[in-house]
Amino acid sequence: MSEPPVRLVVEDDFRRNRVTVFFRLLLAIPHLIWFFLWTIVAAVAAIVNWFATLIAGRPPRGLHNFLCSYVRYSVHLSAYLYLVGNPYPGFLGEEGEYPIDVELPGEPQLQSRWKTLLRIVLAIPALLIGGVLGGGVGGSFGFLFNRGGRGRSTSNGGGFTGGGLLAGICAFLGWFACLATGQMPKGLRDAGAYGIGYAAQVRAYTLLLTDRYPNTDPTTILASVARPPRHPVHVVGDAHDLRRSRLTVFFRIPLAIPHLVWLYVWSYVVAVVGILNWFATLVTGRPPRPFHRFLCAYFRYQLHVYAFLTIAANPFPGFTGRAGSYPLDLVLPAEPQRQSRWRTFFRLVLVIPAWLVSLGAAVALFIAAICTWFAALATGSAPWGLRNLMAYALRYQAQTNAYVYLLTDAYPHASPLEGEETPQLPEPGLSAA
Amino acid sequence: MNALFGARTLHRAEHYSSVSRLFWLGGTIVQLLVLGLYARYGERWTRESAAGPVGTGMLLGMLGFALVWAAQLPFAVLSVWWRHRYGLSGSYAQATVGNWFALGAQFVVLCVALAIAMNLARVRRIGARWWLPAAPVFVGLTILLAFVTPWLLGGKPFHAAYVARLERVEDVHVPVRVISGFGEPNAFATGLGISRRVFLWKPIVERPFTPRMDRFVLAHELGHLAHNHIWKSVGWYALFAFPIAFLLALATRRRGGMGVPAAVPLAVLVYVVVQLAALPLRNVVSRHLEAEADWSALRATHDPRAGRELFRLFAVETLEDPNPPWWDYVFLENHPTLLQRIEMTRYWERYAAAQSP
Secondary structure, eight states, rough: OOOSSSSEEEEOSSSOOOOHTTTTHHHHHHHHHHHHHHHHHHHHHHHHHHHHHHHHHOOOOHHHHHHHHHHHHHHHHHHHHHHHHOOOSSSSSSTTTTSEEEEESSSSOOOOOOHHHHHHHHHHHHHHHHHHTTTTTHHHHHHHHHHTTOOOOOSSSTTTOOOOOOHHHHHHHHHHHHHHHHBOOHHHHHHHHHHHHHHHHHHHHHHOOOSSSOOOOHHTTTTTTTBBBOSSSEEOOOOOOBBHHHHHHTTTHHHHHHHHHHHHHHHHHHHHHHHHHEEEEEEEESOOHHHHHHHHHHHHHHHHHHHHHHTOOOOOSHHHHOOOOOSSSEEEOSSOOOOOHHHHHHHHTTTHHHHHHHHHHHHHHHHHHHHHHHHHHHSSSHHHHHHHHHHHHHHHHHHHHHHHTTTSOOHHHHHHHEOOOOOOOOOOOHHOO | OOOHHHHHHHHHHHHHHHHHHHHHHHHHHHHHHHHHHHHHHHHGGGGGSSSSSHHHHHHHHHHHHHHHHHHHHHHHHHHHHHHHHTTTOHHHHHHIIIHHHHHHHHHHHHHHHHHHHHHHHSSSOOOOOHHHHHHHHHHHHHHHHHHHHHHOOOEOOOOHHHHHHHHHTOOOOOOOEOOOOOOOOEEEEOOOOGOOEEEEGGGGGSSSSSSHHHHHHHHHHHHHHHHHHHHHHHHHHHHHHHHHHHHHHHHHHGGGGGTTTGGGHHHHHHHHHHHHHHHHHHHHHHHHHHHHHHHHHHHHOOOOHHHHHHHHHHHHHHOOOOSHHHHHHHTOSOOOOHHHHHHHHHHHHHHHHOOOO
16 A cells, blocks of 8 residues: 555654643643634635535645645644643644644645545545544534534534544543653553544545545554554454455344353353452462463453454354454463552552543444444455454453453553564563572 | 124225235245255355354354345335235334344344254264254253243233132233233233243233223133143144254255254255244144133133124234135134134133023
8 A cells, every 4th residue: 555645743752741731721722712713714715625626626735735734733733632742832733843743745636526526425434433533624613513602622522623532531541640650651642643643634535635535544543653562462363354244244233142142141250250350369469270261261252252243353253262263363361460469459440541441442443343334345345444443442442351350460551553572571570680 | 704894894904914915925935045045055154254163053044044034124114014004003113123133132042053953963972863852952942931031021010800800710820911012912921830921912901902802812811821821832842843853954964964064054944944834733733722712711701792892803903814815824824713713702602501501
């Protein structure tokens, strides 16, 4: 695939100034007013641009540059609000002025007139997903049609910056983390950047800056971001396995019902085993092996079923959660790991932030599954970007579950990027010796 | 018949039923055609499974019924349209999307059945004789389902002055409940032992049905329980279960037996054909049980007139043909015809008069 025309550039470190973080929403007020005014002009410009592109097959250069600046400015402002970037952004949306930036086509591009004519209809799936991940142009223009003035928000939920459930949750959690540590956790930063990057693609597509449909693939959006270390709980599978059987796609929900019933029955036993496991781990500092293996099988099976249900994977899964039996599989620690008793004791409290992120990921998964259903029915294959978004959401949920049920002590990592294998370091105890 | 039902009702019922029968016939032919093709080519969907042999068999079984559902969808929609033309209830959403979800429930049962049959067939010591242990397992599951179902249905308690008296006369003491969500007047008895219940569909306890008719309906349902019809039905099922399982084992032998996923599409076809072939016999049994329950209701209520009015009203409200053609009677009628039921009330009158001193 050729280079994406809309590329997010992330050059920021994780350091955050506690004072500006604390007052971030207030500090952003001038920007929000400015963005509001800019959006009104951009809406008019977008309509003119649409007509001009329909006639000439290419947007006029002046309008193209103006809308590029608008999209770039929205990225800067979103990054500032969502704590993805630290410095206060400028008001002009200039290229290269902010550490979280977006590269857009320098010149107006030739566009298909049919796609231009239907652009707003074609953009609906992208707007939906963008609304969940990091906001879209619909969110930006939403206030123009919101005569009652209710439901406006400055940071989330379809307000001036375009909403975005996942980025909003990450910003909310990141706010506390930044205040406590002065650093934005990488996972939350990456997830926020991912949402903003996707929203920028949606805006660029809707405003006719590019003809290329937005792509939700995390590795494409976060190409300039370093991958995190590999989490002990991760998914494996061939990302290029995109073929889908139309028949099983059409009947996906009824076909999954026997699995869901079985999962439901199994979950009762898992709840009991989970409680026993918690007590056992508190006492011995390590989960008993039979419990560990039983829970691993359950969560592996859960991933298989959800992957099948959401069309993240194609084949009908087995009923036992056997490792290696499904093309999108979950890797879990083979043996029970030693766990901190304190963290075990407070596990249900500690997991709350992860649950919040998981909620955002679950909504994204749901929307992506619906879009994939239609796409797979039409084309017989799953869109590459959506497949990888779903794999991310499933992975994060699996990591959260594994953390809650003490299969690992490692906190779920919110970064949409797949973890990278790091060289094995000696255990701290050994190196001290 | 004209005097009994009225010429207009009779004409409407006959016309409505005649087209409804065509829909059934069309749906059945399409079902057989689809399953025939699926038995031939269904094996190719094996590659869509990562579930091992048994799971793959389940997938193939479900896909077979899914295709049948899709092929019968036009008939389901046409049936609703036809019902609407005659002022009967029916929902397009239920006939399409609603049934799509109901398909999932059907799949659960299918998966359980296939899991039992295929796992037994894959046991080396059992192999082709899987039908011998499978049939009792199916019967056991049927008993379990019959036992559990009443608790799953819910409903609201039905209070009427005559309930206690009828229960005393029939010597059956069970909860009577009303369930809503249905557009047609109906009732049924279900459950085994302590789970026995009578369920009345809401329309039957509403106008134009009168309390006397409801009393007759309740007596009929209590009659089912008094004569142990649920157990008898299970017994009949058991009698059918062995030969049907044997036929499946026989039919799938050439495809490697029931333990092989590729045999499942054929097994589905054979199962549906056998079920169709067994329909006349099952209907004979069912009609016999229903007639016994009618007789029980007449003995308990001593109100043949209420029964007569009830059956007459059924023709008006549900447009059931009082005197259907022979093939309809053989294949589709699991109750005596309305005419037969009315005749029974008249016979009871003569019988009661002869018995009285």
